[in-house]
Amino acid sequence: MKLVDIIKAVQSLNTTDQQRLLDFFTTNLKPFLTSEPIFNDILERKNADGYTCPHCSSKEVVRFGKYMVKVNSKDVERQRYRCKKTKGMGA
Ligand SMILES: [Zn+2]
Known part of the structure; x- marks a missing residue:
């Protein structure tokens, strides 16, 4: 079937x-x-321990608003981060 x-x-x-x-x-x-909320929880914990910039490995990463993504046709809120060292970088 x-x-x-x-x-x-x-x-x-x-x-x-x-x-x-x-x-x-x-x-x-x-x-x-429930996989999505667990995933968000992991991201938040990762940030609590010190989030590392994926581009330059800087620890100087700050929270920079939130954005919405579609997951399984549902709107899910995601935290956006901004690296202090890589200025002018969008998200
Ligand atoms: Zn960076």
Whole structure:
């Protein structure tokens, strides 16, 4: 069975069965669904220990606002950093 066929099958289900399927996914695929916040947490901890510029390895990196990215068609907030040594660099 191809994914397209599975999607078609899901779309043909009634609302009650679709709700049951959603419950199944949220219960059984939790590690996948929560992967993004964990990833953000790791980034924040990395910063707490002293974030290093990927370009010049400088430790003089400051927080520089936030930006939104699309992850799995959801808006996710990301921290933007700016290196003090590499001036004029966008993000
Ligand atoms: Zn730098």
